Amino acid sequence: MLLALDTSTAKGSLALMQDDRVLAELALDAPGAYLQHLLPGVESLLAAAGRRLEEVTAMAVSQGPGNFTGLRLGLATAQGLAWALGCPLTAVSTLEILAAQIPCQPDPIAVLVDAKRQEVYLGLFRRRESEVEVLAAVERLPVTQLPRRLPGSAVLTGPALEVEELLLREILPPGLSWAPSELRYPQAATLARLGRLRLQRGLTIVPHLLQPAYLRPAL
């Protein structure tokens, strides 16, 4: 049974997966409340599914980039639990989770996560069966440089669509399509699914070596 924690954006979520089935998913409150609500959230999630913490045999966590405090807390919690339970831990890029939420899509998927001060993290992906493949390395850049970096035809997704909506509507060409709003935040169910694939391939990380994925600004 896999426990997945995503606290990488303003809207966190937790999920519990058994084999290929999501048993329960729970939304978390705003980042400021993670400190108080993360472990009680895990407890509520387990109770809702009628399971105990000892039954968790693997963990997956969002690695960012994203909200600084949320990520730190999510990683620390996942590291502590994986270490105490003695179970494997895997980390998934927040941008990859967001891209994987856009199915059946022939066009490239551009994931935008806000990086404060009118900057964004940009990841470009392409759908490939049940996963996504990376088209370009993640960049951190000013929002105003996006029109030059995006392909002519793409689906946009990610929390930055909300945070920078006015500016984006003004500067981006009209040919780009916007993902439905309910898919623009990472869902722990998607993290659980991607985490499971990584674990099946042996892609685990030693808990104390795990670091959030941050990037310096592009020069």
Add this chain to the structure above:
Amino acid sequence: MLLALDTSTAKGSLALMQDDRVLAELALDAPGAYLQHLLPGVESLLAAAGRRLEEVTAMAVSQGPGNFTGLRLGLATAQGLAWALGCPLTAVSTLEILAAQIPCQPDPIAVLVDAKRQEVYLGLFRRRESEVEVLAAVERLPVTQLPRRLPGSAVLTGPALEVEELLLREILPPGLSWAPSELRYPQAATLARLGRLRLQRGLTIVPHLLQPAYLRPAL
């Protein structure tokens, strides 16, 4: 706060939504277990989100077509709760929920739900912003007649893709794409989102008038 119940297929689910945000979602066991697990599931869901039943102010339920017993139990439970709480109730077609889970899709979406005895329910939809529009009235027909009824280019989804996979792979043209497996069963979070839109438009139903959507076989 909206409570959504979907027991229309072999994989039921429950969700709780506040405004436009899904607070918690819970998977239910196989249809045979609905009788025992549906109300305790609602209780676990509320507990996970830290809410009480009295805080539910609206209900949404999947109307089918789908699993006979599951649907009957889901509708009966939703009717009872809505009546006792005195809150509005809305019903959403199971096929529409499945179509709405395929975002950003220019091609028609063909939803296939198994109707036993090698028959399927077929619904044809097209994505339109955050919702879907109906392209053709729902039909019930033998699986073998599907090649004649499907458009040349479409995305297929629904539980029948698993149930009738071997036959479908054999008789359907290769140009059709198949939805990722995690989207082929209705999710109560999607039902909640569609139910909320219906309630905003005043599309409610008097609890005791609600009937499951079944269809006679096409002649």
